[in-house]
Amino acid sequence: MDPKYSAPRGTADLTYPESEKTRQLLSYAREVFEQYGYQLISTPVLESTDLFVRSIGENTDIVNKEMYTFEDQGGQMLTLRPEGTAPVIRAYLERGLQSRGLPQKLYYYGPMFRRERPQAGRYRQFSQAGAELIGSMDPMADTEIISMSADLFRKLKLKNYVLRINSVGCRECRKEYIADLKAKLDGMVPDLCEQCRKRSSGNPMRVFDCKNENCVTVLEDAPVISAYLCEHCIEHYHTVLLGLEILGIDYFKDDRLVRGLDYYTRTAFEFQFEGLGAQNTVSAGGRYDHLVEELGGTPTGGVGFSLGVERVLLAVEAEEAEPFELRGVEVFVAGIDIPGVEILKALQVIRDAGISADTDLMDRSLKAQMKHANRVGARFVVIAGGEEHQRGEVTLRDLEESEQWTLEIKEALSLIKEKKERGL
RNA sequence: GUGGACGUAGCUCAGUUGGUUAGAGCGCCGGGUUGUGGCCCCGGAGGCCGGGGGUUCAAGUCCCCUCGUUCACCCCA
Numbered sequence: 001m002d003p004k005y006s007a008p009r010g011t012a013d014l015t016y017p018e019s020e021k022t023r024q025l026l027s028y029a030r031e032v033f034e035q036y037g038y039q040l041i042s043t044p045v046l047e048s049t050d051l052f053v054r055s056i057g058e059n060t061d062i063v064n065k066e067m068y069t070f071e072d073q074g075g076q077m078l079t080l081r082p083e084g085t086a087p088v089i090r091a092y093l094e095r096g097l098q099s100r101g102l103p104q105k106l107y108y109y110g111p112m113f114r115r116e117r118p119q120a121g122r123y124r125q126f127s128q129a130g131a132e133l134i135g136s137m138d139p140m141a142d143t144e145i146i147s148m149s150a151d152l153f154r155k156l157k158l159k160n161y162v163l164r165i166n167s168v169g170c171r172e173c174r175k176e177y178i179a180d181l182k183a184k185l186d187g188m189v190p191d192l193c194e195q196c197r198k199r200s201s202g203n204p205m206r207v208f209d210c211k212n213e214n215c216v217t218v219l220e221d222a223p224v225i226s227a228y229l230c231e232h233c234i235e236h237y238h239t240v241l242l243g244l245e246i247l248g249i250d251y252f253k254d255d256r257l258v259r260g261l262d263y264y265t266r267t268a269f270e271f272q273f274e275g276l277g278a279q280n281t282v283s284a285g286g287r288y289d290h291l292v293e294e295l296g297g298t299p300t301g302g303v304g305f306s307l308g309v310e311r312v313l314l315a316v317e318a319e320e321a322e323p324f325e326l327r328g329v330e331v332f333v334a335g336i337d338i339p340g341v342e343i344l345k346a347l348q349v350i351r352d353a354g355i356s357a358d359t360d361l362m363d364r365s366l367k368a369q370m371k372h373a374n375r376v377g378a379r380f381v382v383i384a385g386g387e388e389h390q391r392g393e394v395t396l397r398d399l400e401e402s403e404q405w406t407l408e409i410k411e412a413l414s415l416i417k418e419k420k421e422r423g424l
Numbered sequence: 425g426u427g428g429a430c431g432u433a434g435c436u437c438a439g440u441u442g443g444u445u446a447g448a449g450c451g452c453c454g455g456g457u458u459g460u461g462g463c464c465c466c467g468g469a470g471g472c473c474g475g476g477g478g479u480u481c482a483a484g485u486c487c488c489c490u491c492g493u494u495c496a497c498c499c500c501a
Contacts, residue, residue, distance in 0.1 A: 006492080009492080009493090061498075061499045061500080062499080062500080066499080083500095083501085114499090114500075114501090116498090116500075117426090117498090118493090119495060120494085120495065121500095121501080122500070123501095128501060130501090195498070206499095209500095270501095278496065279500070279501075281501065283501075284500085306501065308500090308501030309501080312501090334460080336459050337459085365454090365459090366459050366460055367457085367459085367460065367461080368453085368454080369460085369461090370461040370462095371460095371461055371462085373460095373461065375461085375462095378461095383459075383460070387459095395459090397460070399462080402461090
């Protein structure tokens with residue numbers, strides 16, 4: 001098989017049942033967001049390139065090598081959004097949402113794009129659902145943001161995850177830390193991998209992301225941000241953690257957790273799952289107290305997170321959680337020696353009664369129609385035609401229980417409804 | 425961008441030291457009941473063996489290139 005056209009690398013076609021699972025996952029996510037009082041915001045898939053350069057950071061991998069950027073016919077530099085926070089903040093500022101009162105609680109979902117080599121749990125086009133809480137400096141806001149992921153995972157019956165959390169400090173306390181870290185790293189240069197040498201000058205905290213065994217060992221001696229946190233940051237962090245404890249959310253304090261985007265301050269967190277392969281972070285986020293300002297607004301704090309839809313689905317698969325309901329049509333109408341218009345009428349009556357109905361459009365034998373009904377997952381078959389039709393009746397067959405009745409269609413409908421209601 | 429693995433029917437895969445018309449299971453279509461599914465039986469459709477080049481009397485099988493998939497690194501959801 002060699003199709004003429006294929007989907008671009010790292011993109012996918014979602015077909016049933018994955019398409020349906022995705023839809024249900026998003027509906028669970030929406031439930032959670034709305035329970036917390038968040039409102040949907042929808043922003044363009046395209047943004048001007050410098051929005052991302054400015055917010056994510058010039059020397060991050062996302063900006064350096066992963067963005068789908070192009071110049072349009074009018075000479076504008078545009079980028080397919082690689083993440084969701086910056087666009088939401090841009091919209092917040094552009095639409096003057098602060099005038100509706102603070103905090104603004106917004107959620108979003110949709111496709112994101114990063115040009116990386118695909119692997120398990122990583123695609124060039126992927127979906128994220130996320131939320132932003134803009135305007136609050138309260139540690140309870142951080143806790144709330146974290147708690148939404150935990151709630152969603154509970155709805156999805158997921159258990160095998162760990163919440164890793166850290167405080168990366170504010171501008172003030174980070175200053176001193178970075179200076180010390182840099183000094184320490186300079187002394188370690190011969191022992192570090194090439195990548196870490198680069199990082200130590202550009203973005204020193206990211207050395208803690210290194211998986212190189214040697215670096216990990218050497219870095220055990222490196223200073224850690226927690227020792228440098230200022231009073232305010234410590235108090236904030238403790239209050240966030242206290243909130244998690246009160247909500248019964250287990251966490252693991254990880255001194256070395258660093259996020260890849262430059263805009264994070266104070267709280268940073270990740271939910272990691274088992275059994276997903278190398279890409280095991282399913283949901284992540286943190287506080288960004290300078291981002292609004294950075295993008296041209298007045299100083300305004302914020303917290304947010306986003307979760308990878310495909311990764312959540314992988315986790316559901318790995319845990320065999322089965323939180324989704326996959327069902328077919330309720331009634332299949334099979335016809336024998338009966339004009340198509342009669343079938344149409346029957347279908348309409350059934351559908352008007354609020355019951356989903358399908359029929360054979362392939363001119364098949366009754367046997368083949370029954371087989372098809374079974375395959376599409378129909379619980380009931382209404383057989384229309386033949387002698388019953390002369391008497392104004394149909395045969396209703398319950399495929400699950402293998403019993404059938406001959407009766408008027410109205411009676412058939414009430415029988416179906418009755419069985420549905422009683423959960424039979 | 426780097427490295428490994430793999431590319432044979434819609435799907436999962438067999439194809440012996442290269443040897444004549446390329447197979448199985450599942451799925452699909454039809455039949456076994458001139459009006460009845462799921463199990464069983466029978467039949468059928470469906471493959472330029474990813475593409476190109478080379479070695480050979482002979483290539484799905486060996487070599488090279490290329491495209492694609494996949495896993496991992498980097499990084500991230």
